[in-house]
Amino acid sequence: MAEFFRINADNPQERLLNQVVNIxxxxxxxxxxxxxxxxxxxxxxxQNALKKLIRFKGLKPNKMNLSFICYDLSDITNYVKHIETPTFRLLKKALPGPFTFIMQASNSVPKLVDSKKKEVGIRVPDHNIPRELVNLLGNPIVTTSLKMDDDIQEYPTDPELIYEEYGHLVDAVIDGGYGNIHLSTVINLVGGDFDVVRQGLGEIEDYL
Known part of the structure; x- marks a missing residue:
């Protein structure tokens, strides 16, 4: 079974974060x-971890939409192609926040993930735990949402129940308090337009 970590969302304990980073x-x-x-x-x-993540989701490598959690805007520029000034201004206003921005991947991404994906989703969540994990790790975390069985529509929110359900499939579960039931808002920025692909928790109109 996975290791179970209770980490304070407001002031994450660095000792525990480092244990997760080692995993x-x-x-x-x-x-x-x-x-x-x-x-x-x-x-x-x-690469081995990426293969495990793809198996966890039950997808083929080329079918999985890749999203990265980055620490901040300076991180993002390493993994996407040139960001135009209007786009940069939008990102600066909206992040950290509940958004996934789809952008053109830099040339380094296909080599890293062994895929021909030309687009990547970028997340800078407004949450201390994932951002500090990325900060200590020194590079992004590939991320995907956690979902119960297909016939169950709601997303799990209780970390102890999540541990019971998925603890045998992963290596660590972090209890950072109850989760939200709403996904991030997905916005496609490829081509320079702001196209809302999925409306979630974030309201991008507040930042335009």
Missing amino acids: LRKGGLIIYPTDTVYGVGCDLMN
Whole structure:
């Protein structure tokens, strides 16, 4: 079973965060809170962990939409192509926040994830735990939302129940308090337009 960590969302304990980071560096999968639903993720730089994450979701590598959790805007520029000034201004206003921005991937991304994906979703959640994990790890966490069985529509919010359900499938579960039931708002920025692909918790109109 996975290790279970109770981490304070307001002031995350660095000792516990470092223990989780060590699990990530060894290729482990972790379940963790965000400003939206609980997510499952792994170290972007670990190919074996990426394969485990894809198996966890039951998808083929080319079918999985890749999203990264970054610490801040300076992180993002390493993984996407040139960001136009209007886009940069939008990102600066809206992040950290409950948004996933789809952008054109830089040339380094396909090599990292062994895929021909030309687009990537970028997340900078307004939540201390995932951002501090990324900060200590030194590179992004590949992330996807945690979902119960297909016939159950609601997302799990109780970390102890999440542990019972998924603890045998991952290496660590972080209890950072109850999760949200709403996903992030997904906005496609490829081509320079602001196209809302999925309306979630974030209201992008507040930042335009």
